Amino acid sequence: MSNGVNVQALLDAREVLKGAPEAAQFTWRASSKWQHGVHSTTKIEKFFGLGQEQSHKNESVFEADHPAIFAAEDNGITPIEYLLVGLAGCLTAGVASVAQNRGIKLNSVEASVEGGHDIRGILGADPDVRNGFNDIKVVFTIDADASPADIEALVAQSQKRSAVFDALTNPTNVTVEVA
Amino acid sequence: MxxxxxxxxxxxxxxxxxxxxxxxxxxxxxxxxxxxxxxxxxxxxxxxxxxxxxxxxxxxxxxxxxxxxxxxxxxxxxxxxxxxxxxxxxxxxxxxxxxxxxxxxxxxxxxxxxxxxxxxxxxxxxxxxRPVMPAFDVPARVEQVTPFDYRNPSRLPDGGVLVVGASATGVQLAAEIQRSGRPVVLSAGEHVRMPRVYRDRDVLWWMHHAGVWAQRYDELDDLTRARRLPSPQLVAGSTLDLNALTSMGVELVGRLSTIRDGAALFSGGLRNVAALADLKLNRLLDTFDEWAGTAPGERHEPTRVPASARWRLDLRSGEIGSIVWATGFRxxxxxxxxxxxxxxxxxxxxxxxxxxxxxxxxxxxxxxxxxxxxxxxxxxxxxxxxxxxxxxxxx
CATH class of the missing domain: 3.50.50.60 (FAD/NAD(P)-binding domain)
Known part of the structure; x- marks a missing residue:
């Protein structure tokens, strides 16, 4: 049975890093460049982890812009939509990993993610409205050789171990400076 | 000597x-x-x-x-x-x-x-x-109490009470403080839900007889986790899960993430910790049924989580007079x-x-x-x- 997740490698890493917290310190990096209007391009390639510089196999390039109804050119998705990409990717990876670890064969995993957003916040139209999402809803449709309760447990455990779920549900200190 | x-x-x-x-x-x-x-x-x-x-x-x-x-x-x-x-x-x-x-x-x-x-x-x-107390910057006007200081609700200041932690201590104190007329906000992270009685027997009768308590430390999948497990949501004589507290008027919020600029900020993940506890409860009851060799007994209503639990509570507004730290012991x-x-x-x-x-x-x-x-x-x-x-x- 395999969902293609190398769970043994993850379990081995967990054991090793238990005794080596310094190697577990990762830094993820992105660098962006303003293009024109509200369009920017962000590239991601290098990161730091396991005590040294690391690199993805390839550089990834992400365009961020606003849609035409915001009077923009729509060269890419809006920045806040990237949070949905992150959440969907993270929870889905979690479902696959937990399923692998529990010996559950996945036939298909689909998720629809919706973020409710009152844009009066970012427009400054109402000071009582926040800038970010008001709420996010994820609905998984999973076909797997497992009971409904086991599938619910996969999704619950995936949230419990999700970096992006944590980052979205808990506050994080963010420092923004001018170099 | x-x-x-x-x-x-x-x-x-x-x-x-x-x-x-x-x-x-x-x-x-x-x-x-x-x-x-x-x-x-x-x-x-x-x-x-x-x-x-x-x-x-x-x-x-x-x-x-x-x-x-x-x-x-x-x-x-x-x-x-x-x-x-x-x-x-x-x-x-x-x-x-x-x-x-x-x-x-x-x-x-x-x-x-x-x-x-x-x-x-x-x-x-x-x-x-020692009671565990996270090191947060609590506004001075809010009194802080640990289970070692706490005796009964009458010693708390008037006003609302934020109870942090939903293990046995947290749910018990939340219930009696709410009954004293002080509105309680209960901050719940991962917790262990249990009914007091299952199929006419005390749930601990089942734990004892079904062999759960006999499971050896060197045969558990994750001993560290087992040793850190919060105490179950139990009280003498009746079921005291989050649904019981909600019915009493206690307001549920997520795990306390931090206190920033005088406001308590709670995790938006309350629904999932409740789901995890519900799933684990049902698995526990399944093991009881398996041991007894009988068809499944009653299952409990899933934890009712507010549609949009507050994730921010202003500690300077006067709404909250005291915080009870039911955040464990060491x-x-x-x-x-x-x-x-x-x-x-x-x-x-x-x-x-x-x-x-x-x-x-x-x-x-x-x-x-x-x-x-x-x-x-x-x-x-x-x-x-x-x-x-x-x-x-x-x-």
Whole structure:
């Protein structure tokens, strides 16, 4: 049975890093460049982890812009939509990993993610409205050789171990400076 | 003074150790900083009763003999139980151990009554010596209370109360504070949901008989996790899960993430910790049914989570008068001058065997899941003291 997740490698890493917290310190990096209007391009390639510089196999390039109804050119998705990409990717990876670890064969995993957003916040139209999402809803449709309760447990455990779920549900200190 | 074995603490664990040491004719002394059952006398709130029914609350040499085996002991009855168990135990009360060090013959204890030399030492000083309190920047106008300070709701200031933590302590205090007329906001992280009764039996009857408590520490998938598991949401006599609290008017919020600029910020993940607890509860009930060989019994309504739980609570607005930190307890090993405590402050031991004649009793899941409860100490003490006695013989 395999969902293609190398769970043994993850379990081995967990054991090793238990005794080596310094190697577990990762830094993820992105660098962006303003293009024109509200369009920017962000590239991601290098990161730091396991005590040294690391690199993805390839550089990834992400365009961020606003849609035409915001009077923009729509060269890419809006920045806040990237949070949905992150959440969907993270929870889905979690479902696959937990399923692998529990010996559950996945036939298909689909998720629809919706973020409710009152844009009066970012427009400054109402000071009582926040800038970010008001709420996010994820609905998984999973076909797997497992009971409904086991599938619910996969999704619950995936949230419990999700970096992006944590980052979205808990506050994080963010420092923004001018170099 | 020299003894073969010094036992530190005259709570249920130290008394049980003494029982088996006496049975093996090992000369020993039980050192107690206060009096027998000191923590039960002085570090508990007024309404607290044991989570285990009386028929389960037994110690070596002392079982429940009263008229209500299905009742739950209050602190006076717990003290009485421990005192009966202490009848033939060589306890020296009022002896505070301030240091334990290795010595050529074993260990040297520095105490308020002078040094004591011992070949072996049993640490039975308890698992709940200090309440855990996260280091957040709480506005000065909000009173902060730990379960060690808390006695009853009347001592809290007027106004709302933020109870942080939804284990047994948190749900019990939330319920009685809400009943006192102070509106309670309960911050819940991961928790263990349990009904008081399943199929007409106390849920701990099932834990005991279905063999859950007998699961050995060295056979568990994740021992660290088992040892850190929050205490179940139980109270004497009735079910006290989050749904019961919601019905009483308690407001649920997510795990407290931080306090920033005078506002408590809660995790938006409340729904998932509730889902995890519901799933685990159903799995537990499934194991009971499997053991009983019967069709599934009643299942409980999923935890009702507010459609949009607050994730921000202004602590400067006057809504909240006090915070009750029901965020767990830790043992205190500051007096232990032997390098057997890990970086997180936990004692490193293998089923209560620390090594070199040093032993521990009375810690969660020490040798079995049942170790966490008073009734688990007899089997643990038999095993641990058995190991100690073997060590003396082979030395």
């Amino acid at each position: 020299y003894v073969t074995t010094a036992v530190i603490g005259a709570g249920h664990a130290g008394l049980a150790a003494s029982h088996f040491l006496t049975a093996a004719s090992v000369d020993h002394v039980v050192l107690e900083r206060g009096e027998v059952a000191n923590s039960w006398r002085h570090e508990r709130w007024d309404s607290l009763r044991l989570l285990t029914p009386n028929w389960l609350s037994r110690l070596p040499g002392a079982a429940y003999e009263g008229p209500d085996p299905d009742g739950y002991a209050d602190m006076g009855e717990v003290v009485d139980l421990l005192e009966r168990s202490a009848k033939d135990v060589p306890v020296r009360t009022g002896v505070n151990v301030t240091s334990v060090r290795r010595s050529p013959e074993g260990y040297t204890l520095t105490t308020s009554e002078g040094p004591i030399r011992a070949r072996t030492v049993v640490i039975a000083s308890g698992a709940c010596n 043992p205190d090993y500051s007096w232990l001058d032997v390098p057997v405590v890990d970086e997180k402050g936990a004692l490193v031991h293998d089923g209560g065997v620390v090594g070199d004649g040093l032993y521990a009793l009375g810690l969660p899941v020490l040798r079995r899941r049942g170790s966490t409860f008073i009734c688990g100490i007899e089997d643990d003490a038999r095993d641990v003291i058995g190991h100690l006695v073997q060590g003396l013989k082979s030395a």
